[in-house]
Amino acid sequence: MSSRLARLAAVATAAGAFSGLFGVGGGTIIVPLLILWFGYGEREATGTSLAAIAIIAGLAAAAHGLYGNVDPVNALLIGLPAVGGVLAGTALQQRIPERAVAGAFAVLLVASALVLVF
Amino acid sequence: MELSDLVGALAIGFAAGMAGGLVGVGGGVLMVPGLVIFLGESQLGAQATSLLAIVGVAALGAWRQNGYGNLRLRDAVVIGALSPLGVLVGTVLANALSERALELSFAAVQTYFAYRLVRRATASPAPPQAAKG
Numbered sequence: 614m615s616s617r618l619a620r621l622a623a624v625a626t627a628a629g630a631f632s633g634l635f636g637v638g639g640g641t642i643i644v645p646l647l648i649l650w651f652g653y654g655e656r657e658a659t660g661t662s663l664a665a666i667a668i669i670a671g672l673a674a675a676a677h678g679l680y681g682n683v684d685p686v687n688a689l690l691i692g693l694p695a696v697g698g699v700l701a702g703t704a705l706q707q708r709i710p711e712r713a714v715a716g717a718f719a720v721l722l723v724a725s726a727l728v729l730v731f
Numbered sequence: 732m733e734l735s736d737l738v739g740a741l742a743i744g745f746a747a748g749m750a751g752g753l754v755g756v757g758g759g760v761l762m763v764p765g766l767v768i769f770l771g772e773s774q775l776g777a778q779a780t781s782l783l784a785i786v787g788v789a790a791l792g793a794w795r796q797n798g799y800g801n802l803r804l805r806d807a808v809v810i811g812a813l814s815p816l817g818v819l820v821g822t823v824l825a826n827a828l829s830e831r832a833l834e835l836s837f838a839a840v841q842t843y844f845a846y847r848l849v850r851r852a853t854a855s856p857a858p859p860q861a862a863k864g
Binding site: 618621622624625626627628629630631632633634635636637638641643647651653656657659660661662663664665666667668669670671672673674676677678680682683684685687688689690691692693694695696697698699700701702703712714715716717718719720721722723725726727728729730 | 737740741742743744745746747748749750751758759760761762763764765766767768770772774775776777778779780781782783784785786787788789790791792793795796797799801802803804806807808809810811812813814815816817818819820821822823824825826834835836837838839840841842844845846847848849851852853
């Protein structure tokens with residue numbers, strides 16, 4: 614196994630474990646590693662990470678499906694508006710300041726983390 | 732299901748996709764609490780359901796990024812193809828942990844994401860840029 618393939622396998626295993634454990638894509642693992650280990654630019658890393666996530670999340674959803682944990686109707690209820698959100702976000706990206714969105718997103722994250730803990 | 736819960740679920744789904752498209756953080760970290768709070772799923776169920784929703788969002792995002800020339804498909808496919816061992820370990824572990832342990836560790840992940848977002852937002856003026864998922 615070449616060292617490059619071995620590094621890709623390490624990225625894949627770490628992202629897969631993160632995804633299966635937390636129900637998120639694993640982009641937070643993949644993006645920085647593609648930049649650090651493979652010399653990717655940030656946008657290339659993000660685009661490539663998204664494609665990998667589509668595969669990883671599909672596998673993880675299937676694995677959780679075997680446990681009977683997946684609710685397909687709820688996945689549609691939350692996933693369809695998210696698809697609309699992606700399209701709206703990319704259409705508006707020149708007009709919305711990224712920092713404002715990042716700030717609002719951070720507030721939402723902390724608020725929902727507090728709901729989970731308490 | 733109450734109407735207000737349905738509206739809440741749709742709104743947080745939209746917000747998750749939009750934030751993901753704009754700032755490059757995957758939507759799952761917002762979809763999971765949305766599924767818990769508005770659609771009454773357990774933490775474990777929400778995490779599993781979120782994964783299915785992410786497939787469509789990530790595939791769409793990747794397709795759009797491909798249009799900007801930001802996708803190296805071969806590496807992406809190799810990473811996806813080599814992920815099953817990690818996926819299996821993570822999934823088995825998630826099913827073995829208690830709900831409370833999952834809630835607390837997920838909240839920690841969210842807080843870390845929030846920290847990174849704030850640090851990035853305050854680090855330097857952000858130039859206009861292509862969508863990131």
